[in-house]
Amino acid sequence: MSRPEVNRSGEMEVFVQVVERGGFSAAARQLRMTPSAISKLVARLEGRLGSRLVNRTTRKLLLTPEGQTFYERAVRILADIDEAERSASSHADPRGLIRINTSAAYGTHVLSKILGRFLETYPGISIEVIQTDLIVDLLAEKADIAIRAGPMPSSSLRARKLGExxxxxxxxxxxxxxxxxxxxxxxxxxxxxxxxxxxxxxxxxxxxxxxxxxxxxxxxxxxxxxxxxxxxxxxxxxxxxxxxxxxxxxxxxxxxxxxxxxxxxxxxxEPFHAVYVGQGGHLPARIRTMLDYLAEHGRVF
Known part of the structure; x- marks a missing residue:
């Protein structure tokens, strides 16, 4: 297949759904395709890239290191495409689901008081809050934003300070x-x-x-x-x-x-930060909107 004939964004979307849904059948139901069509598309993608992206077992699907890298970059690229389309349309309001990982204390004493107003202001956004005091891997937990207490270690993560x-x-x-x-x-x-x-x-x-x-x-x-x-x-x-x-x-x-x-x-x-993956210029509107809102209304003192 020649390069111009390849729907690369379509392949990325299918592959991301396979990873996030945990298998071909679940992705097929989400995309209204057959599992065999999903399997063939992923196999074709692997053949074109020359790398195995997933290891298939009878019970679950595991990403290879190359598959993990491709998944992370595909998520960012699809978010950029989605953002570009929304920015060019008449429906530029931020939309979609935001997953926030936070401590129970911050969730109880801060988020509980400010998220109601946020939802009223941005009716196109839904929020899922996961409470734990443990430091989590944002990519592994599929979290968009994590609220963390304490000094920020050097890492690939970006952060907005929410006070001390x-x-x-x-x-x-x-x-x-x-x-x-x-x-x-x-x-x-x-x-x-x-x-x-x-x-x-x-x-x-x-x-x-x-x-x-x-x-x-x-x-x-x-x-x-x-x-x-x-x-x-x-x-x-x-x-x-x-x-x-x-x-x-x-x-x-x-x-x-x-x-x-x-x-x-x-x-x-003790400082508090809203931590996220990626550079600010590549964030979906929903994530950037939430970060701005937390920086204004979610500060601790």
Whole structure:
């Protein structure tokens, strides 16, 4: 087949559907084609490229390294084509699904308050929110945007900063009445320090003691997979927790929680970023619109 006769964008669309739907049959149903037609098209594509893109087994389809690279670039190219067509049409409003991966804390205290207005403003956009405190692979999880706390490591990912929030140590009044209020880093050794059930970049609570910073290990008898669960445990009187101030501001105001060791804390601040794949100029309108909206309305303090 000569090059001008090849519908390369059509091949890309079929291949992307095969990957995202997890097989030929599911892609065929989505595209209203037969599984044999899908299989022949992928085989023809592999033959033209001279590379195997997928390994087929009886139960699932696995991408080869070449297939993974082709898939990632095809997604970007199809997004560019879609964006170009929308920009040239009278229906230039952003449309489509946005998948956001976020911590439970940010989802509860920030996204829950701002996404309603976003959906009203952009009726062509749908949003799927996946909550986890673990750092995920955006491509593997098919996430468009991830909200991450902490310093940004160097990577191929791009990011928009969403502000910084102070970390505070909190406890319920009932817990402090039973166990006393810690006045120093040494006092923390006698308290249940609630922690995360997975490895984090920062595993200690830095506390100032005699003009020196003492890193107090988080070694309590209760841990959780996300900060929102730790917040509820602290409210319930289970122990002390170090949490982002924006997640406990209403609890502090209502008296459900109180801060401890205010004068001894290092005033450590934790930055938040909206992380995404690709250069800003190649983003679909729906992603760029959401990033702009988060930068304006989704900041933490």
């Amino acid at each position: 929030t102070q970390l505070v140590i909190v406890a319920s009044p009932a817990y402090l009445e039973r166990h006393g209020t810690p006045q120093s880093a040494a006092d923390l050794e006698h308290h249940n320090r609630l922690g995360f059930g997975y490895v984090r970049a920062v595993r200690e609570w830095p506390v100032v003691e005699k003009d020196q910073i003492v890193d107090v290990p988080v070694a309590g008898r209760l841990s959780a997979s996300d900060g929102e669960a730790l917040r509820h445990f602290a409210i319930g009187g289970a122990g002390l927790a170090q949490l982002a101030h924006f997640t406990v501001a209403e609890d502090l105001k209502a008296g459900r929680l109180v801060t401890v060791l205010d004068n001894a804390l290092t005033r450590r601040h």
